[in-house]
Amino acid sequence: xxxxxxxxxxxxxxxxxxxxxxxxxxxxxxxxxxxxxxxxxxxxxxxxxxxxxxxxxxxxxxxxxxxxxxxxxxxxxxxxxxxxxxxxxxxxxxxxxxxxxxxxxxxxxxxxxxxxxxxxxxxxxxxxxxxxxxxxxxxxxxxxxxxxxxxxxxxxxxxxxxxxxxxxxxxxxxxxxxxxxxxxxxxxxxxxxxxxxxxxxxxxxxxxxxxxxxxxxxxxxxxxxxxxxxxxxxxxxxxxxxxxxxxxxxxxxxxxxxxxxxxxxxxxxxxxxxxxxxxxxxxxxxxxxxxxxxxxxxxxxxxxxxxxxxxxxxxxxxxxxxxxxxxxxxxxxxxxxxxxxxxxxxxxxxxxxxxxxxxxxxxxxxxxxxxxxxxxxxxxxxxxxxxxxxxxxxxxxxxxxxxxxxxxxxxxxxxxxxxxxxxxxxxxxxxxxxxxxxxxxxxxxxxxxxxxx
Amino acid sequence: xxxxxxxxxxxxxxxxxxxxxxxxxxxxxxxxxxxxxxxxxxxxxxxxxxxxxxxxxxxxxxxxxxxxxxxxxxxxxxxxxxxxxxxxxxxxxxxxxxxxxxxxxxxxxxxxxxxxxxxxxxxxxxxxxxxxxxxxxxxxxxxxxxxxxxxxxxxxxxxxxxxxxxxxxxxxxxxxxxxxxxxxxxxxxxxxxxxxxxxxxxxxxxxxxxxxxxxxxxxxxxxxxxxxxxxxxxxxxxxxxxxxxxxxxxxxxxxxxxxxxxxxxxxxxxxxxxxxxxxxxxxxxxxxxxxxxxx
Numbered sequence: 001x002x003x004x005x006x007x008x009x010x011x012x013x014x015x016x017x018x019x020x021x022x023x024x025x026x027x028x029x030x031x032x033x034x035x036x037x038x039x040x041x042x043x044x045x046x047x048x049x050x051x052x053x054x055x056x057x058x059x060x061x062x063x064x065x066x067x068x069x070x071x072x073x074x075x076x077x078x079x080x081x082x083x084x085x086x087x088x089x090x091x092x093x094x095x096x097x098x099x100x101x102x103x104x105x106x107x108x109x110x111x112x113x114x115x116x117x118x119x120x121x122x123x124x125x126x127x128x129x130x131x132x133x134x135x136x137x138x139x140x141x142x143x144x145x146x147x148x149x150x151x152x153x154x155x156x157x158x159x160x161x162x163x164x165x166x167x168x169x170x171x172x173x174x175x176x177x178x179x180x181x182x183x184x185x186x187x188x189x190x191x192x193x194x195x196x197x198x199x200x201x202x203x204x205x206x207x208x209x210x211x212x213x214x215x216x217x218x219x220x221x222x223x224x225x226x227x228x229x230x231x232x233x234x235x236x237x238x239x240x241x242x243x244x245x246x247x248x249x250x251x252x253x254x255x256x257x258x259x260x261x262x263x264x265x266x267x268x269x270x271x272x273x274x275x276x277x278x279x280x281x282x283x284x285x286x287x288x289x290x291x292x293x294x295x296x297x298x299x300x301x302x303x304x305x306x307x308x309x310x311x312x313x314x315x316x317x318x319x320x321x322x323x324x325x326x327x328x329x330x331x332x333x334x335x336x337x338x339x340x341x342x343x344x345x346x347x348x349x350x351x352x353x354x355x356x357x358x359x360x361x362x363x364x365x366x367x368x369x370x371x372x373x374x375x376x377x378x379x380x381x382x383x384x385x386x387x388x389x390x391x392x393x394x395x396x397x398x399x400x401x402x403x404x405x406x407x408x409x410x411x412x413x414x415x416x417x418x419x420x421x422x423x424x425x426x427x428x429x430x431x432x433x434x435x436x437x438x439x440x441x442x443x444x445x446x447x448x449x450x451x452x453x
Numbered sequence: 454x455x456x457x458x459x460x461x462x463x464x465x466x467x468x469x470x471x472x473x474x475x476x477x478x479x480x481x482x483x484x485x486x487x488x489x490x491x492x493x494x495x496x497x498x499x500x501x502x503x504x505x506x507x508x509x510x511x512x513x514x515x516x517x518x519x520x521x522x523x524x525x526x527x528x529x530x531x532x533x534x535x536x537x538x539x540x541x542x543x544x545x546x547x548x549x550x551x552x553x554x555x556x557x558x559x560x561x562x563x564x565x566x567x568x569x570x571x572x573x574x575x576x577x578x579x580x581x582x583x584x585x586x587x588x589x590x591x592x593x594x595x596x597x598x599x600x601x602x603x604x605x606x607x608x609x610x611x612x613x614x615x616x617x618x619x620x621x622x623x624x625x626x627x628x629x630x631x632x633x634x635x636x637x638x639x640x641x642x643x644x645x646x647x648x649x650x651x652x653x654x655x656x657x658x659x660x661x662x663x664x665x666x667x668x669x670x671x672x673x674x675x676x677x678x679x680x681x682x683x684x685x686x687x688x689x690x691x692x693x694x695x696x697x698x699x700x701x702x703x704x705x706x707x708x709x710x711x712x713x714x715x716x717x718x719x720x721x722x723x724x725x726x727x728x729x730x731x732x733x734x735x736x737x738x739x740x741x742x743x744x745x746x747x748x
């Protein structure tokens with residue numbers, strides 16, 4: 001009998017120990033280590049880290065899901081977000097408290113979707129506008145924020161008012177709040193341009209090719225870019241498509257084709273300019289390509305303004321040599337991208353979430369965005385331009401004189417998969433696939449996955 | 454023992470944990486996955502039954518699936534053949550040396566216990582044009598190829614590179630399996646063969662090989678299944694790129710499921726993978742004949 005009991009006990013213990021491993025993951029409301037304790041923990045432990053909970057039993061706890069590890073990050077914008085969270089938790093101590101669920105960018109949407117599928121949608125989550133946001137708006141996962149924005153004039157603090165929400169608006173309703181704007185520009189090495197005898201910045205396609213030719217003749221690598229990180233090459237392709245008048249909405253609806261002459265021309269231009277890339281572009285990652293620029297191994301870099309912090313952080317001496325101009329030949333159109341916050345439609349603490357969102361767009365956070373983060377603020381905040389990186393003023397000039405903006409090509413297509421397919425096709429064409437063959441594969445993809453849906 | 458086997462309650466108690474685990478952690482999810490493979494499902498909305506639509510698209514339209522199948526088959530053949538040969542050679546060599554056997558055994562086995570993700574990143578850096586092998590080759594005036602980006606040929610260079618890294622990582626495992634089997638062979642058999650005039654190579658051919666055949670079948674099955682569901686090295690070295698040219702079934706499944714949230718479609722790929730594993734295991738067990746000898 002004793003043996004049987006022992007067997008039962010051992011078996012129960014085995015099952016319990018196995019099942020214990022299944023519990024607890026994703027419980028973001030559990031008490032977490034205090035901030036100073038958390039700082040000493042390794043980065044793996046920070047993957048689903050929470051901030052220190054406030055004392056008191058009536059505190060409204062909310063969760064915010066973010067795509068970077070706030071304890072380990074060196075990204076200046078993420079550090080600014082961390083400060084904002086700490087500021088919010090301190091100011092609202094005893095009333096609201098935000099717990100942060102962090103993950104790395106690559107796994108962000110997969111983990112967010114897993115939480116949504118499990119019925120544990122975070123109260124607030126960061127998201128990129130475009131098809132990534134569509135996924136949460138269409139099935140009603142993201143809440144309509146229009147009334148909250150209009151209730152107390154919050155919307156009026158944004159630069160351009162309601163116009164600042166064009167990428168976050170669906171059928172007249174706003175589903176996310178932008179936090180900052182980054183514009184894709186051409187960063188250039190002023191010393192190399194001077195040495196190559198280029199005194200005026202290119203304003204059209206031929207001017208860009210001429211500048212590349214002069215730089216190459218002067219012994220410089222004209223352009224550094226990453227094809228190893230596909231979206232970098234795709235960003236250039238997006239500019240070329242837009243300059244040729246490609247209408248993405250028309251392609252998405254099926255009234256235009258990827259085999260149209262304007263797409264072919266744009267892609268031929270991509271092949272044409274690729275002879276000025278650094279020889280290792282095919283394998284270089286985004287970080288390596290950017291390093292080529294700030295290490296003065298190449299004269300130009302086509303990149304978003306988020307790269308300013310990386311450039312200046314890695315080589316502070318380079319700030320004074322770094323100029324910025326708008327991508328030529330786009331008729332005043334600039335690629336712009338923003339981080340945005342969405343609120344769960346099922347949150348039981350909407351007031352806490354809205355209060356939290358407002359901290360990201362208040363003057364303190366927006367000043368930081370410009371003065372430290374090097375991104376364009378979304379509000380009308382006045383910031384000290386002398387504190388901001390020199391390049392931000394150039395980017396602001398480009399952005400301010402832009403006639404209109406458009407999103408990243410891969411984030412403006414019908415689905416995220418279509419965007420990724422576009423990226424891959426451009427890389428494939430750069431690597432030698434004939435233009436017609438590459439575009440035909442893109443056309444086939446749209447036939448099978450977009451137009452017939 | 455007979456008394457114990459007659460005690461049905463004890464049997465139930467001991468079998469229950471494994472049965473429950475197998476049922477709820479393996480069997481139920483597999484059944485669920487097979488069901489989802491017939492659905493359009495993105496995890497955010499309820500699954501919608503669409504019949505064989507996912508399979509139709511998988512085998513008639515999806516270009517990446519064709520590439521992934523080709524690459525998985527290449528990986529399967531490469532892994533099974535090279536690990537069989539290299540594992541046997543290493544096991545044969547190490548059982549015949551006395552000095553340094555444990556040292557080399559550990560050296561060859563070490564990559565098996567290291568994290569594949571870390572190794573993938575390490576090798577990715579080694580083959581990155583600006584950082585690794587190409588910089589060494591440049592010292593000798595040789596322009597190295599784009600190890601992980603070249604797209605020429607039926608089986609492209611990155612696949613050969615990744616397959617070679619996988620061989621380096623897992624050959625120790627095959628070697629250990631063969632060595633374990635070889636160490637169980639009675640030394641009297643070898644002594645008798647030497648008395649009869651056999652060379653070491655002949656004794657390996659006529660004694661060792663036939664006697665380790667059961668382990669060959671086991672190791673081949675393990676290698677084949679491992680090769681078919683291979684993921685981590687590829688994901689960390691190329692992420693299936695450029696343009697899906699290095700995708701295998703597992704990376705294609707991951708991208709469809711966790712990047713594009715097409716869980717129904719990803720489940721269809723998973724089902725194909727499961728069926729392939731079953732077929733390959735069946736073929737190996739059917740055609741690698743195992744005779745039981747007294748060792």
